[in-house]
Amino acid sequence: MYRTHTCGELRLTDINKEVSLAGWVQTVRKFGSITFVDLRDRYGITQLLFSETLNAALDANPLGREYVLQVTGKVNERSSKNANIPTGEIEIVVSEFKILNKSAVPPFTIQDDTDGGDDIRMKYRFLDLRRNAVKKNLELRYQVNRSARNYLHENNFMDIETPFLIKSTPEGARDFVVPSRMNPGQFYALPQSPQTFKQLLMVSGYDRYYQVVKCFRDEDLRADRQPEFTQIDCEMAFVEQDDIINMFEGLVKRILKDVKGIDYTETLERMTWEDAMFTYGNDKPDIRFDMKVCNLQFPSHLFIGKEPEVSRELLSIPPLGGWGAETILAIAVPGCSEYSRKQTDELTEWVKRPQIGMKGLVFIKCNTDGTFKSSVDKFYTEDKLKAIAAAANANAGDLILILAGTEERTRKAISALRMEMAERLGMRKPDEFKLLWVIDFPLFEFALEDQDGGGAGRWVARHHPFTSPKPSDVDIMINNSPKVEDLDKYLEHPYANIKANAYDMVLNGNEVGGGSIRIYQRDLQEKMFAALGMDAEEQQHKFGFLLGAFEYGAPPHGGIAFGFDRLCAIIGGNETIRDFIAFPKNNAGRDVMLDAPSGIADKQFDELQIRLDLKG
């Protein structure tokens, strides 16, 4: 036995106990003839006191940072207490010590504010993981995992493992594939999600399934994507959308309670996809703050029944009118009417960056004295500015920001600008949590350009091909051909208006979960595959097992999958998922610690009967 206690455990009540501890040397401080050492383990830090009698032994075995040390000694009350740590009232007067292992000088300091850059910390991830900041993230991740499992268990869900070596059926994202040595010329694929398996389990009668499971997508990586990621994957049979929404609203509330001590008692708002797009410019709005989008002008066929918030006449004046914009959107940023010229110029540059892609920014300062000052003063009278300010719900002291351009880009831009301003104004508080359901997504998107090599000018599934249309829209889908005769008028095709029985859970402006009620009828599933351009042969080759299963008594069912990495990151008050993964990959999909991927041996190529075909 190496230790009787951990380094986070001892208190004043343990005074005079003879104890053994083991851990890492955090600091060594010599004061005259005595030496203080902070000993660290997973549970905390305990101060060790080496008195004069150990000086010879210390000289023979000097201690260094990150040395692994085992000590025996007596618990003593400290004369100068440290109120910042739970063990701060005691110290161990060491009688014996043993260096269990030495350490080279670490390439960066093992502290909350480390001096190590990203690259070096990734290479020495095993040292980075020692830092309290990283440890807290992994502990939080485990708490979320545990909390989710407990809730699901109590609600009769069963964890059922689904296979990792499956069939390649690329839909949407690219599959990672695995050559099969025993079946030369053939490949397994790693699952992008256990989607079809969990549906089969519903057909099999398992009724409430969950899994915390790795998924794989071979996509070009953005900063917050990983080629392997974890889902809390769930499915239920004999349910409608409401049943799922209630069950999983409960799950996330339970996690917030268990992990953050938050009693989230309100029922979640359910916002339609259309309302979210109209009011926030995107389908995962952050509702911790208001700053809603003011729709000054937009294509009326896209938001049926919505009215622009000012007259078209008002907007026909240059520069807004001059830009010939399809869409004009505004936000009123609270308390920023006194922005300087430098600040507004900087914002203009910000929206003109390629990632945002706007031609310019119009602003109106709603001065606290009731007057207005705008970048369009020479075209707009005070009355007209006032009308826009009223439409934008702006108060005295606000700064109205107006963007204009094509519908999709402008809406995306105003949404990004809204988030940016909120960030700058400290309105995105990491310790405040606001949940939201977004519902009634469109079932299809129309790919005007080629996506995933499936060709241009075709319908693609917005969620995935297993999502069912709203019951009221099933007939529209069945009774119409998916063919789009005039690509310019695809929005007039009946399929453009079919709504899906799908729902996303949004937390603080991030999609943390998404799911749908599934198709469970063979004929409707075939119709869906056909709408996506899959002929009967391809359907049979890729999904014959699922279509087959639907012939043997498939129950109505639906489910949801939570992005576990992201959920943890947001609950941890952070949006970088990599910080919540023990051994993440970098943006090139590499594990720089392992130096993987890497070459393999000739023998492996021979056995797998493949070879390289590098394009150079």
Add this chain to the structure above:
Amino acid sequence: MYRTHTCGELRLTDINKEVSLAGWVQTVRKFGSITFVDLRDRYGITQLLFSETLNAALDANPLGREYVLQVTGKVNERSSKNANIPTGEIEIVVSEFKILNKSAVPPFTIQDDTDGGDDIRMKYRFLDLRRNAVKKNLELRYQVNRSARNYLHENNFMDIETPFLIKSTPEGARDFVVPSRMNPGQFYALPQSPQTFKQLLMVSGYDRYYQVVKCFRDEDLRADRQPEFTQIDCEMAFVEQDDIINMFEGLVKRILKDVKGIDYTETLERMTWEDAMFTYGNDKPDIRFDMKVCNLQFPSHLFIGKEPEVSRELLSIPPLGGWGAETILAIAVPGCSEYSRKQTDELTEWVKRPQIGMKGLVFIKCNTDGTFKSSVDKFYTEDKLKAIAAAANANAGDLILILAGTEERTRKAISALRMEMAERLGMRKPDEFKLLWVIDFPLFEFALEDQDGGGAGRWVARHHPFTSPKPSDVDIMINNSPKVEDLDKYLEHPYANIKANAYDMVLNGNEVGGGSIRIYQRDLQEKMFAALGMDAEEQQHKFGFLLGAFEYGAPPHGGIAFGFDRLCAIIGGNETIRDFIAFPKNNAGRDVMLDAPSGIADKQFDELQIRLDLKG
């Protein structure tokens, strides 16, 4: 909402309640003008009564086996009760019903004793999973999972996910590899186990880690192997062998308690590897029954300090002596002295099968009247037979079976014969559980023939290259060269006697878990790699990250991994792991339901920059 209750829930106390159920039609029975339907879901079966008034509706919508049905009706006390099912006292008098989905006639019956063969049940796995026998297995698997997690959680273990896309470092088994599109010409490997990651987590200070995790080995499959399998993987820091043994003995006892209601209070026996081999002929003995091996003759240098149980003189007589056997082993099979000639002939054929590979079988019947009758009567006097019987601890009524041949084969054969006889005599009771630790394994095996392409005449790690020698044997390892000058005398090399700090947990004759105390010193790890024939460059390429980590304060640590599939199978009273996996693969590594692996598209080859190189 599709249902108010499940099909396993309603009781007499629910009489007269108006309820809705949904499930599958198990049976339809017409009695005159009324129809009984057994409706099945995950939770049970409830009888439905369709009275005369619904006949027209039933004629219009006839029910078939496995149809998905939703009914509303009133709970009624049954006139003829069924004591075999928990809902057997009630039935639902149906007022309304709706067929939610139809079913084709299943290719086999969905019953405990199904008429479906293995192949058809694998192809229609989603239907096989509906059978109660299979469902019970998966439920048990979930219970074991839940119980293990609870125990580990309560003992401060943290579930930390390790990556699946790692580096190929084939040691022992073959890796499955995954071509990297973003890093052309390079490959990830799927983990054979999270071994090095869990060790890094110990270096990082996480101290108690666990994971229920998929592992992958590309090996030619035996009946009880799967290319992907699940481990309960655990590691602890600052521990010695005793700490691990106590902790994980507790884990399995907890599982037996939670899942089977068994109070396993005895402390587990710890048997050395040598004793297990000597007394049972193998290193995972089934100790539910006795029938120990009697060592009549064996190579004395292999079992130092053990004595043969009869004199060499006695055994010099033909046929045992005539066979010139290195090793002669016997078991006394209780109560079988009256085996007929046909039965002993059949046993002789059994041991001569190629899988066993013996030349013959000698038997001695210990008759109940105290006389003996043997297959070697013409060579052995009654006195001599009596001496052997005494050595074999045989009682009147027993049948002594004797095998002779080379050491390894004979020991394997007597072990197999012991298990076979126990099986035939019903001594391997599926509801009796006997646990055992086997300890003190040899650290190395000597590969006289080539294994894994590493060449012949070299040491290989019996467990894996990270297992530490016993503290008392470290110096033997450090101070000797691994080189074996004379292959015939490899047993005399000091490495042959180094014992490992390794332990296996054995349950009912199956290894369910195995682990070791690890090497945590860079120099010893390098010595180990070198002993296995890895030069410095190869060490650095494959395991540089681990050797590097050992320089920065690696603590003493060790762990264990349980074969989750096998553990579940044995606790479930079955030894076929496939029956405890939702979607298993067949012996060719194929998922016949999915038809995977399969070909991939040209575009995938192009993107991955690989092509086929079929030798065929």
